[in-house]
Amino acid sequence: MDTCPFVRLTIGNLALKLPVSSKPASSVVHPSSSSPCYCKIKLKYFLPQTSSVSSDGVVSQTLAATFHLSKSDLDRLSNKSVFKAKACIKISIYTGRRGATCGVNSGKLLGKVSVPVDFNGTELKPVVFHNGWISIGSSSFHLNVKAEPDPRFVFQFDNEPECSPQVFQIHGNIRQPVFTCKFTFRNNNIDRNHRSRSLPSETSGGRKWLSSFGSERERPGKERKGWSITVHDLSGSPVALASMVTPFVASPGSDRVSRSNPGAWLILRPGDGTWKPWGRLEAWRERGSSDGLGYRFELIPDNTNGSGIVLAESTMSCSKGGNFVVDLGAGAGTNNLSRGTSPAVSPRSSGDFGYGLWPYCMYKGFVMSASVEGEGKCSKPSVQVSVQHVNCTEDAAAYVALAAAIDLSMDACKHFNQRLRKELCQQQY
16 A cells, blocks of 8 residues: 655643742742743744643643645645745744633733744655754743654545445545445344454354443433444455444433434454454434534453443534544643544653653554545545554554444434434334
């Protein structure tokens, strides 16, 4: 499979060194070493990111912000004209707490830092643009800015997942079919729609993973259950499966799937002649004005009896959609519950930007992303998977199945007073 060039730009190792306490000039802000500080990080064409900053002079070992640059982003940011300003990372450092009061930002500007970034050659080798201290008035600010190649496989559904679409691999202007998807309703026989010439019947083994990771019990009232999508390679062999193991049920007295009782999908891969759990996705409908799709994805290690490790937890807008992202280096200071994006909570252990413990030693940096359209819109998910996390066809297929599950969760979490499209209603009960 051919890869697409991407570059990962990271800003981390932040610290603020303040001057020795003295009588400050009235026109300059001089916070104490115990004052809360934060910064806003900007790159042209991208949304700004916010991170807290240590004000005691101790350099943090975590990421503050991450920008993922596609080939088109790199072309836009490249300096091809003498009249065009060079691309820069611009950072504004504030003292005080984040947030606003009566629409006015509560923080006070301490200073600004600008680091030029030239992305020529970064698709091939890592480049460190800055690593060290920069003076801002009588204070000093430490940061590390670097870019590194992050090639990815890119896949595109040619229709909505419930329409049993074909999945293409994208490389530039070339579209090559690699998978086919089959959407079905799982009945009480469970394995009838999952059976294949290369996998045995699951009447015994299939029951085990269903009982361990979800619930098949009948529930009174409004519910959506039994959805399943199988990913096949071009030979017709099943290589991944997303199965709804916990029904999406309206909470009592409402038409909404609540966070306290989420629906759940199990993502499975073939192994040793049967299906083996790989990941679990929970989804629900957030209440209040946000009205977002909440979700949590956890990886299920082998021999863990159902316990998993959370790799992503966030929300996205139900009306606008967004991107489901698994990124274990998205930035400790970013808002992990922002709409339309979902960087996983970054690890806090020591090391280069905080990597160390499993699964972070296996799943470093960007892992995958999948686009999701809002309600009422035709959704043909686009899936990006980091090359370092794909060693075989089944690896890529598992991420494609996960992308289908999060997309279908937008429908499963739709208010129960709203109709679903016919493909999702064939066997509702």
